[in-house]
Amino acid sequence: MAGAAASPAGIRAPRPSGAVDDLPPPVRRSFGHRIRARLPGLAGGMLVAFVMLVLFGPVLMLALFSFNDSSIISLPWEGFTTKWYEEAWANGQARDAVTNSLIVATIVMVLSVVLGTMAAWGLTRLRFRGRGLIAGLNGSVLVVPWLIIGVAGLIFFSQIQVQLSLETIALMHLVVTFPLVVAIVSAGLVRFQRSLEEAAIDLGATQVQMLRYVVLPQIGPSIAAASIFAFAWSFNNFEISFFTGGFEQTFPVWVFSILRQSENLPVVNAVSTVIAAAQIVAVFAGWALMKRLSRSGEDENLTGLLTGGTR
Amino acid sequence: MTADGGDGPMIALERVCKRFGEATAVDDVSLEIGRGEFFSMLGPSGCGKTTTLRMIAGFEEPTAGRVWLDGDDVTLTSPRHRNVNMVFQDYALFPHMTVAENVGFGLKLKRIPRAERSGRIDEMLAVVRLEGLGGRRPAELSGGQRQRVALARALVNRPAALLLDEPLGALDLKLRREMQLELKRIQKSTGTTFVYVTHDQEEALTMSDRIAVMDGGRVEQLADPKTLYEQPQTAFVADFIGTSNALRVSVDRREGRHAIVEPAPGFRIVVPADCPVGGELQVSVRPEKISMLAGHGHGANGHEGSRIEGVAVERVYLGSVSQTVVELPDGDRLAVHELNDDDVSEVAPGDPVTLLWATRHSLVVADALGARP
Numbered sequence: 001m002a003g004a005a006a007s008p009a010g011i012r013a014p015r016p017s018g019a020v021d022d023l024p025p026p027v028r029r030s031f032g033h034r035i036r037a038r039l040p041g042l043a044g045g046m047l048v049a050f051v052m053l054v055l056f057g058p059v060l061m062l063a064l065f066s067f068n069d070s071s072i073i074s075l076p077w078e079g080f081t082t083k084w085y086e087e088a089w090a091n092g093q094a095r096d097a098v099t100n101s102l103i104v105a106t107i108v109m110v111l112s113v114v115l116g117t118m119a120a121w122g123l124t125r126l127r128f129r130g131r132g133l134i135a136g137l138n139g140s141v142l143v144v145p146w147l148i149i150g151v152a153g154l155i156f157f158s159q160i161q162v163q164l165s166l167e168t169i170a171l172m173h174l175v176v177t178f179p180l181v182v183a184i185v186s187a188g189l190v191r192f193q194r195s196l197e198e199a200a201i202d203l204g205a206t207q208v209q210m211l212r213y214v215v216l217p218q219i220g221p222s223i224a225a226a227s228i229f230a231f232a233w234s235f236n237n238f239e240i241s242f243f244t245g246g247f248e249q250t251f252p253v254w255v256f257s258i259l260r261q262s263e264n265l266p267v268v269n270a271v272s273t274v275i276a277a278a279q280i281v282a283v284f285a286g287w288a289l290m291k292r293l294s295r296s297g298e299d300e301n302l303t304g305l306l307t308g309g310t311r
Numbered sequence: 312m313t314a315d316g317g318d319g320p321m322i323a324l325e326r327v328c329k330r331f332g333e334a335t336a337v338d339d340v341s342l343e344i345g346r347g348e349f350f351s352m353l354g355p356s357g358c359g360k361t362t363t364l365r366m367i368a369g370f371e372e373p374t375a376g377r378v379w380l381d382g383d384d385v386t387l388t389s390p391r392h393r394n395v396n397m398v399f400q401d402y403a404l405f406p407h408m409t410v411a412e413n414v415g416f417g418l419k420l421k422r423i424p425r426a427e428r429s430g431r432i433d434e435m436l437a438v439v440r441l442e443g444l445g446g447r448r449p450a451e452l453s454g455g456q457r458q459r460v461a462l463a464r465a466l467v468n469r470p471a472a473l474l475l476d477e478p479l480g481a482l483d484l485k486l487r488r489e490m491q492l493e494l495k496r497i498q499k500s501t502g503t504t505f506v507y508v509t510h511d512q513e514e515a516l517t518m519s520d521r522i523a524v525m526d527g528g529r530v531e532q533l534a535d536p537k538t539l540y541e542q543p544q545t546a547f548v549a550d551f552i553g554t555s556n557a558l559r560v561s562v563d564r565r566e567g568r569h570a571i572v573e574p575a576p577g578f579r580i581v582v583p584a585d586c587p588v589g590g591e592l593q594v595s596v597r598p599e600k601i602s603m604l605a606g607h608g609h610g611a612n613g614h615e616g617s618r619i620e621g622v623a624v625e626r627v628y629l630g631s632v633s634q635t636v637v638e639l640p641d642g643d644r645l646a647v648h649e650l651n652d653d654d655v656s657e658v659a660p661g662d663p664v665t666l667l668w669a670t671r672h673s674l675v676v677a678d679a680l681g682a683r684p
Contacts, residue, residue, distance in 0.1 A: 195403035198370055203417035203468065204391045213416070217407040 059276055066269035084270040094271055097254035104166055104250060105235040108173045112230045115174075116181025117223060123182065124189040135186075141179040149175060150243035157244060164246025172244045173237060177230040184229065188222025224290055228283060235279075251275065319382050321346045321472055321504045322367060327376030329362050329528075336362040338528035339376075344472070344506060349498050351507040351515040354525035354551070360508045361476055363525075367506060368397050368474050381471050396465035398475045402457045404449040410436070410460050411445035417468040435467040438497060455486045462497065472504040479514065491517050512552050516540070524548050540597075545677045549595040556596045556645045557676070562586050569670060577607065577620040578640055581670045593676050598648040600672040603635060605658055609665040616669045621645070623662045637664055 029037075069081040088094055123135050153172040157164055192215070200210040216223075238252035245253060255272070258264040320343035329337040337359040344350045352360040365371040366378055369390030378386045385393050396417070404413050411432050418428045436442055439459035449457055458478060465473055475494075479487045495518050498505045509515050515522050516536040523533040524547070532539060532548045543549035546557055560572040560580055565588060572580040572592075586592055596617075604610075607620045624644070625636040632648040635658055639645065645666065649655050658664055 193401065193403060195399045195401055196405060198390075199397070199399060199403035199405075199464075200416070201390050202368065202370075202397045203464070204420040205416075206391070209420060214405055217405075 062269050063273045063276075066266060066273045068266070070266075084266040085274075088267045088270040088274075091267060093249070093254060093258075094267070097249045097251045098271070098275070100166060100248060101235050101251040104170045104173065104241075105231045107170050108177055108234040109227055109231040111170075112174055112177040112181045113223060113227050116178050116226065116230075117185050117219075119178070120182045120185035120189055124186050138179045138182050141176065142183065146176065146237060146239040150240040153240060153244040164244055164248070166245070166248050168244045168246070169241050169248065169250065170234075172240045173234040176237075176240070177233050180233065181226040181230055184226040185219060185222050188219040192218050221290060224286055228286055232279060318346075320344055320379075321348070321381055322506065323379035324363070324367075325377040325379065327363070327366060327373045327378065329359070329366060329371060330374045335528050337366070337373075340525075340528070340530055341376075342523055342530060342533060344504060345520075347502050347504055349495065349505045349507065349518055349520045351509060351519040351522045352525055353509055353512060353515040353522050354531075355510055358525040359528035360510075360525050364397075364474050364476055364506060364508045367472070368395060369393050394471040395474055396468050396470040398461045398465050398473065398478045400477045400480055402449075402461040402478075404457055404460055404464070406449050408448075409445060410441065410447050410449070410452070413449070413460055414445075414463045414467050416464065421468075431467055432463075435463040438466070438500065439463045440493075454482050455490060458482065458490060459493075462494075466497070466501060466503065470503065472506055473498075475505060475507045477509055478507075479509075479511075487514070494518060516552070524551060526551075543595065543674060543676055546593055546595065549674065549676050554598050554646055554648075556598060556601075558594045558596070558643055558645075560592050560594055562588050562590045562592065564588055575640060577611075577618070579619070580617040580673060581615070582673045582675060583670055584675045595674045595676050596645065596668060596672055597674075598634065598646040599632070599650075601645065601647045601666050601668045603637070603647045603649065603656060603658065604665045604667070605656055605662060607663045607665055610667050614667055616667065617673060619645075619666045621664060621666060623658045623660055623664050625660055626658060635664070637666060 066084055067080050067082065068078055069083070070078040119138075123131060123138075149172060153168065153175075154164075157168050162168060196214055196218070197210055200214045201207075205213065235250075236252060237250075238256060241250040241253050242256070249257065251271075255268050259268060322344040324340055324342050327337060327340045328335070340359070340363060352363060354360050362371055366373050367380075369385070369388060369392075373386060376386075377384055380393060380395065405416065408416070411429075414432045414435055415428050418431060423431070432445065433442075436445055439462050441456060441459050441463065444452070444456065449460065452460065461478065462473075478494075479490050482490060491514055494505070494507075498518075507515070507518065516539075519536060521533065521535050522539055524531045524539065526547050532544045534542075539548060539552050543552060543555070549555040549557065558580070560582075562570040562582075563573050564571050566581075568583065568585065570582045570584050570586045570590075570592065572582065580594065582592055582594055584592060610618055619637075619639055621637040621639045623635050624638045627634045628651075629648075631651060633651055633655060635647045635649070637645050637647060647666065
């Protein structure tokens with residue numbers, strides 16, 4: 001403000017180039033003023049720290065207690081041990097359950113991404129009767145509780161007399177991951193400039209070449225995000241797997257079944273820590289990979305990947 | 312660079328119509344575009360110019376009529392099999408490819424060997440003055456540079472015709488002016504037929520060999536820029552190209568081959584038209600063709616052409632010219648442009664003025680219903 005008073009607007013004597021001596025000196029602000037200017041930054045930092053604590057605190061506690069030499073999940077700290085990890089590794093049930101989950105999640109991911117991308121293409125690019133209805137029904141599945149889908153699956157399979165197995169789990173997982181993929185990929189396709197497709201055709205591309213060279217590279221982040229979510233939803237799902245798995249156990253179902261005996265808690269802690277760490281690493285690895293593959297020249301970030309790319 | 316040396320038109324539209332449901336976008340358009348011509352379609356939004364362009368490109372199928380390209384009927388040919396390329400309004404550059412990859416995309420699809428391809432890419436980047444930027448991504452370019460990449464990407468395929476859909480719409484005025492001259496230069500140096508769609512009359516007048524002025528899906532007038540400006544055939548064209556003064560008059564008597572409108576003393580319009588006494592005419596006068604003198608009574612005797620005494624009601628400084636709006640005795644208003652040189656008049660609102668213009672500048676245009684006298 002003092003600066004404005006020192007140089008009245010509109011009247012400025014011609015200055016020889018290079019001479020800056022006659023400019024008013026910069027105004028040094030008071031200490032209090034500088035603190036006040038930085039306060040919003042400090043408050044913001046504290047808020048971020050608090051949110052991070054709420055988000056990751058429980059998981060960190062779980063990881064911490066998996067190294068505690070006690071079968072009771074509480075302080076005091078009894079000493080560092082890795083015996084729960086050894087016990088978990090030796091636990092055949094745990095290994096089977098994790099293997100089952102990996103197989104189911106992989107199959108569900110591949111199927112839902114392929115089918116969901118095709119459906120998203122149809123819903124955003126073709127005009128047909130009932131398009132809005134189908135898009136609406138697709139979205140509504142996303143808000144139906146998994147518990148209800150699980151129970152519905154159980155009733156359905158018993159009605160048509162199909163033996164419950166990993167296949168029935170995968171099928172019911174597909175019911176929830178397919179609409180998710182459709183939603184994420186559709187969002188990517190809607191953001192995608194239609195004229196790029198016309199430009200490719202105009203330059204002589206066939207439909208297949210257009211998809212291969214223009215569309216897929218553009219919606220890559222959306223498909224990557226859809227894959228991560230489809231895999232995670234299937235891997236983490238408890239309610240649907242619980243009702244439609246019969247005697248087969250996925251990882252969450254196994255955790256639930258042994259939690260009833262408290263002496264198993266540290267083992268569950270250990271396995272869960274490994275799983276959570278693996279999933280977090282997988283997301284970051286996916287992000288790093290996307291960053292290398294995507295050559296858009298624009299700033300890529302993790303949020304962008306998880307929301308299907310911000311472009 | 313134009314395709315084979317045939318001598319018929321490069322593009323011909325034969326009674327082309329396009330309807331979207333109930334709405335008619337293009338209504339019975341026939342026109343021919345010559346080889347190496349810079350042809351523009353000019354009109355307000357919704358006049359059917361872009362739809363017409365897209366039918367030439369192959370993105371829209373005509374409801375009726377035929378499209379000819381270089382002597383072949385391409386009405387139902389897919390865009391990828393037509394030897395025309397398009398420059399899109401939003402450029403439609405592929406963001407994940409470099410400039411060179413964008414430009415070479417069409418050549419790659421045509422399986423042109425890599426060595427020849429990179430030669431042609433470099434050559435075309437030189438034509439659009441983007442040498443050395445082949446490695447950049449579209450996001451790293453300015454608007455004008457993206458525009459040039461879009462041009463190069465289309466021209467590198469040596470199309471029989473280049474179709475441009477309002478390509479300068481996203482640029483600021485100064486850059487737009489620069490690119491207008493640049494487009495004209497590129498068109499001349501490659502000899503390619505350009506079909507240019509715009510709503511900007513100045514842009515069309517600057518660059519085009521011929522212009523089709525369109526409205527409501529029809530071609531109102533097709534002519535070179537000078538004819539369009541000097542001899543507009545319809546009130547729409549007179550109004551859309553430049554500023555025009557439209558007057559509806561009825562003929563009071565005839566003098567030789569001229570119709571005279573003289574409802575009162577000091578109000579005389581001479582129209583070079585073969586119209587019987589009592590007939591109605593729509594007359595348009597360009598603002599810069601009118602000379603304005605302060606006061607009444609000038610040229611009362613001896614002036615051959617139109618002469619009207621009125622009162623100045625508004626005066627605006629427009630840079631190179633000053634515009635004065637003059638109210639006529641019957642309540643109509645005429646705009647007058649005076650060059651802002653040393654002799655510019657000092658007329659102020661409220662001053663009486665006399666307007667004079669030569670007979671040949673009273674342009675007879677068809678009225679809004681399309682009826683000509």
